Amino acid sequence: MPTTMTILTEADLRQCVPLDLTAVDVVADGFKALAGEGVQMPPILSMAIPQNNGEVDVKTAYVPGFDAFAMKVSPGFFDNPKIGLPSLNGLMVLLSARTGLVEALMLDNGYLTAVRTAAAGAVAARTLARKGPLKAGVLGAGEQARLQIEALALVRDLAEVSVWARDTAKAEAYAEEMSGKLGVRFRTAATPEHVVRDSDVVVTTTPSREPLIRAEWLHPGLHITAMGSDASEKNELEPAVLTRADLFVTDRTAQCALLGELHHAISAGLDVPAVELGVLVREEGEARPSEEAVTVCDLTGTGVQDTVIANHAYAAAKKAGLGREFHA
C-alpha cells in the first residue's frame, strides 16, 4: 500500500527548530507528561561494536496527547574524526501513535538531540536555580557546553560565565566565541574547583569517567546540572555531592540509577532520595527548598524528550513548508 512520508534534513531542522524558549517549553511539557499517567518509555536499546570503537543507542517513548512518537537511532563511532567524519550521527523516525505508520524521517545527524538536551538543562535551571542575575560555570567546551549555556541564558540573566576544560586552548576559544555570541563576560578557570566555588549555577558537560566535582566545594545557593553522564562508566560528580545536596533531582530515576550520576552513588553504597524533574515542573510552585539550598539535577536524556522535540519539529517544518514528500 503506498504511503507518504516527509523527509527532513539537518538543514531543514536547523532552520525550523532553533534552541529557543519554545523548545524549552516543549521539553518541559515532556517532563510533565513523564511524571503523569500513560507514558510508555522502555529501557534504551544499546549495542556496542567494540571491533570498530562504535556504539548505537535507540530511545523512544509514547507520550499521551502527542500524535506521534519518535524512534531515535544514535550511533557514535569514535574513530570517525580520523577520517574526517563526526563521531555522532543518526536520525529520528517519527511514527503515528495511532497506526504505527512512518510520518517523517528526520535525518538530523543528532541536531534534535542536541537541542532537546540543552532544553532539558534550561528546564532544570528554570525549576531549580536561584533567580538571576547569576554567575554561571560550565565544565567542558564542546557542543553541549555551548548549547547548555545558550539555553541557560534563555531562562536566567547571566552576570558572567566561567569555563573549565581539560584542553585549555579549547576553553579559551569557547570563552571568546560565547562571549561574542551572548554579550556576556566569559572567562576560563584553572580548575573545576574554581568554577564551582565561584558560580551560582554549574553545568557539567564532559564525558569524564572520574568525578570532577567534590562535595567539599558545594556552597549555599548552588545549583548543579550534570548532563555529561549517559552511560554507566561516565561520572562527573563525587557520590557525596548527591547526598550533600538538599535536593537531588533526576530526569528519570530508574535510568539515572543505571546510566547517570546516581549510578555511582548507588555503587558507593549511598542511599540518595531522588525526585523526578517532571514532578517539580508539574507542581509549578517554588521547587528550591530555600535560597541557601544546594540542588543537583542528573540528566541522562529520555525518549520522552525525543518524542516531544520530534513532534515539535514536524509541526514547525510543516508550518515553514520544509521537507520533501516521499511516496513509498
Added chain:
Amino acid sequence: MPTTMTILTEADLRQCVPLDLTAVDVVADGFKALAGEGVQMPPILSMAIPQNNGEVDVKTAYVPGFDAFAMKVSPGFFDNPKIGLPSLNGLMVLLSARTGLVEALMLDNGYLTAVRTAAAGAVAARTLARKGPLKAGVLGAGEQARLQIEALALVRDLAEVSVWARDTAKAEAYAEEMSGKLGVRFRTAATPEHVVRDSDVVVTTTPSREPLIRAEWLHPGLHITAMGSDASEKNELEPAVLTRADLFVTDRTAQCALLGELHHAISAGLDVPAVELGVLVREEGEARPSEEAVTVCDLTGTGVQDTVIANHAYAAAKKAGLGREFHA
C-alpha cells in the same frame, strides 16, 4: 556535512529480494555467524502502546564480516484493519558498521522481515527435517503460513501439505491458492491433531496464546518448526513437546527463554536442553539424531537475520539499479 543514502521502497525490495535459495543461504550464514565469535545482539527493544492497541519492536545486530548493520523498527497496530490499513508496517535503517552513517532506508513495510522469517524456517527444515519427499503440515493460514511452505518447498520435495486454521474458510482459500502456486496437493485438516499425526514436517505460524500441539501426537521422524511465538504470552506447543523431542533447537536460546516456546516450558518447571540452530548449521554434518528422532525448532526471530537480509537487499538493489539517492 552532506551525506548520501539510498531509499528503497517496498516495491523495490519485492523486486530484488525474492524468497529464494539465495535468501535461505544468506540467513543460514547469519545463523552461522551468530554461533561464532563477535556478534553483538542486544535484547529487543519493545514498547507497548495499550492505549491504541499497538506495539513497536526494534531489533538489531552487528555481524562480523558484514559491512553494515540493520536497525529494524517493527510497529504492530492491531486496530488498523478497521480503518483499512495493515496491522504490521515498519522499516529498516541500514547503518555502516564502520562509521555509523546511514547507508540506506528500506521502507519495506515488513517485507524483508517476512522473507528472513520464512528463510529461517527453511534453514531449520534443511538442517533438521528428514530428506523428502515429505508430507508437510501447517497451522495457520496467514502470510507466514504461505511463505513458510514456499520456503520449505525450496529445500524439500513436498508430497502433499495439510493445513489447519481456526477460520475454516481461510484454510480452504489457502489450500486452493497454494496448491495452484506450488503444484502440490494441499488439503484442509479438521484439527491440529490431524495435521501433526499425518505429517513429517509441521510449521506452526499462529499467534495462539494456548498450546495447539500436544506431546502425545508426536511420532517418529517428525520435525516441528514453531515460528508463531515471538512474545511472552504466545504459545503453540505444549511444554512437554519440548522435552519429548529428541532434539530441541532454538534460534537464540536466551531469547526463546523470554519470548518463545521455551519460555512456557521453563515456566512449567521443565528443564529443556537446547542447541542453537547456528551451531548445527556450522557443523554441516547430519544434525538429526536418527531417522526416527523427533526434532523441534523454536524460532523467535533475531536481529542477525535482519542484518544479513538487509545487507543482501542493499547489494541486490545496487546490482539491479534500484532505489533513489538522497542527499541529506
